[in-house]
Amino acid sequence: MKPLSEFKAGDVFELTRSCDRYRPVYYAAVSGDFNPIHVDPEIGRLAGQGGAILQGMCTMAWLAEACLRYFGDPGRVTALSARFARPVKPGDTLRFEGRCVAVEGRRIRVAVTATNQRGEEVLARAQAEALVEEEAP
Template sequence: MADKISKGTTFEAQEVVDKYRAIYYAGASGDFNPIHIDPEFGKMVGLGGVILHGLCALGFVAKSVTDWAGDPGKLKKLRCRFATPVHIEDVITVTGEVLDVSGGRASLSLRVARQNGDEVEKNVMAEVEV
């Protein structure tokens, strides 16, 4: 949990995309698109197997922010562009930095990358109540 949120504060979090993550997420979210649950279909459409739901990976990003902020209700804005698919067994590292604090809000820039350095999401921004 962040003791003090000020400009330049950084944090980091990591999640492993385990073999069944997309199945769990499909069940919880209701998104059963075959690209997320059927490896054969994923191969057929050129994805090399199943890919994780972008919104699940964004859920990991939200977790990194709310864990750091200490209160899930403090997250007020979150946005990203899905840049490249996340695959099973990827390790996703989220690195956040506070760009500015004003008007009761901290603006954060986040880097979301997998083990080989590819940014799986780009233009990732969040706002947290302070």
């Protein structure tokens, strides 16, 4: 696990995830979110989305995964937030690009951009915080 001394403001990290056509169904199965807009393309079209859309919480889970890979331990995370900016659709590929914006004592803060393959923002103001213990002597 990455020790506190190795976290520096300016560090960067990234994660890429693809939303295949079955991802909304898989996520519905594990989350219980079977809202028809996620699993029925016709309902998605009727709702003006052009088809089914991915659950927002799946997009947030991918944001969490990107941050957790950087922080190194889920027990370190103290905050995770973002605003949904655009629906994610089957066929989209998301890129999460993070940057450490501050190391203040044991508190690490990161900002993350989340865009689709067209460069459109899918999450806005995405950020996370973690508390990292000092290394043992």
